[in-house]
Amino acid sequence: MDSAPKKQCLTGNAPPTRAPLENRVLAIALLSAVALLAAFSIHLSKARIYQVDECQNFYMAKVLAAGQSSEFFTSSALFLLGPLSWISQMDLRATEMLLLARLLFLGVFWLNLILLAKILAGRVCSTRGIIALAAAVSLAPLWDYGFEIRHDNLVLTGVLVIWWAVRTRPMGLGSYAVAGAVTVALLFTAVKTVVYALPLSLALLLFPPSAFPQPRWQLALAWLAGAVAATAVIRVAYGAGDTWDNYLYVFRRVTQYSTDTQGAAASGGSNRFWPWSTLGRLLVQSPLLLALTLAACFAILCDVVRRGKSALTWHGYLPEVLLCLGAFAALFVNPTPFPYNLLHLVPYALILSFKYGETLWDLLRERASIRPLATTLLVFVHAIPFFLATKRHLEWPNARQNLLMQLAEDVTDPAKDLVYDGIGMVATRRTIHYQWYLHSLNIRKVVTVPGRRVREMLAARPAAVFIPSYRTTWLPEEDHEFIRQRYVPVADDFWVLGCVLPAGGGEFEIFHPGRYQVVRLRPPPSTNYLQSTDGSLPIEESSSINGNMDGVEISRAPVELNLGMHRLQTPADCNPAVIWVGPRLANVPRPGPGNHRSLFWNWY
Secondary structure (H helix, E strand, C coil): CHHHHCCHHHHHCCCCCCCHHHHHHHHHHHHHHHHHHHHHHHHHHHEEECCHHHHHHHHHHHHHHCCCCCCCCCCCHHHHHHHHHHHCCCCCCCCHHHHHHHHHHHHHHHHHHHHHHHHHHHHCCHHHHHHHHHHHCCHHHHHHHHCCCCHHHHHHHHHHHHHHHHCCCCCHHHHHHHHHHHHHHHHCCCCHHHHHHHHHHHHHHHHHCCCCCCCHHHHHHHHHHHHHHHHHHHHHCCCCCCCHHHHCCCCCHHHHHCCCCCHHHHHCCCCCCCHHHHHHHHHHCHHHHHHHHHHHHHHHHHHHHCCCCCCCCCCCCCCHHHHHHHHHHHHHHCCCCCCCHHHCCCHHHHHHHHHHHHHHHHHHCCCCHHHHHHHHHHHHHHHHHHHHHHHHHHEEHHHHHHHHHHHHHHHCCCCCCCCHHHCCCCCCCCCCCCCCCCCCCCCHHHHHHCCCHHHHHHHHHCCCCCCCCCCHHHHHHHHHHHHHHHHHEEEEEEEEEEEEECCEEEEECCCEEEEEEEEEEEEECCCCCCCCCCCCCCCCCCCCCEEEECCCCCCCCCCEEEEEEEECCHHHHHHEEEEEECCCCCCCCCCCCCCCCHHCCCCC
């Protein structure tokens, strides 16, 4: 007699078509690939360039943890509490804090991949489950943003948990209680949850799966019980401070911006665009996924046309089609559909295409001649595009960012000196104003509203360090001119307080007290000292300095300067500059060549 049927890699109820040895070889090969990618993900989470949203999110967590929400803007979103706030309170350098935060979200990244595998296969520890995990791991857009410090990854976790609890692993009323609790938690994680979790919960309440025989009102009560319990826990977590009111305020503002684009435009805050560029990435990064998803949608449409209402059931993959179409519609509702929003589309496309691929395999598995074609398609239409899209991360290290963060800490005192970059990359230092960050949502107000212009902020609270990036290029020329008057570049992407004086010296003003160094500059090829090959001042490293400061003889050693006017006198052939060195350094910091436009990268 034949032995009992074994579960297959793609279908759970079909007779086996692969020999046990072939199954084991496939499982070992896929597990090896997943293990290699796991190691690669650890390396990338440590070494890949940080995005502006990551630094901004962590700085907001630091503001919350320090109780400074009245001094500096923060959104008070739920995901900024807990582990992120705890990390921000540790006695660590900014680079170490960001690394820990990245590793925390690397855990979220792999949690999402495992959830996807469980949704696709039920059990991860099976040949089918390993194939599902390998498919999830090879989603290139998730490698672009999946382990970043951003709320989108937690929103994805919540939606996957709801889908798993109701669609894949129904647990009676408990599944709906989980759905209600997760939905509320997501509402306090990100405003965009309104267009993801709420419509999904509403659909599950109106059209419950056949696995739930309970009346709809019981399911609704279970959902409501979970939602109320989550609300109570979250309210306690926010505590008695102003964090709760702060989040509700930001929630209302972001919702207003997202739904009232005309009003936003009138107030100078609208930057709406369409998601075609974002969706275009799928043609290059995941062409097979895109093709299977479109084919599945077309197949369901044909089935609905042919069978009518009888096709509208939870059997088959119509629910997955609707989940994917809902995420697609949400992308168009989003006024700023940046590429990271693919996190809310690609995983659901995988759920749909995997189920559709199972039906195709059921039709083709008996034909041995199809296997070479299928293998070739997987390699050239999925594996190679994934490899090409993912290896580019190695070309974008965060070494320069880490260097500048450490240097900013080395030249500043955490209690006395400020750092400004419009992003919040140096979480261990205070910034200059309540409206500290530069964003596409607020840049017009920063440029036009009196009191919120960067030159006014820097005049009121001078930062010892200014770190430019592509976001500071949005500032008007008046702000850049102000910065050039009070700061000098020791690198193109790292400026400190100071000034360049004419040959022989002259009078200058100190706007922030501390230690400065008088240096001698090489004779420039033009009258503009800022026009050097690497964007930094041409400092003569070993030349001695003769002269006096306010009547006192100077040397290469740093000197303490107070607020107000000072006078420097040097020989007529000396081109001097006075440059901030901070509380500890003996010489002007020299971070080497850099480029402020590539310090961060927009549309990564």
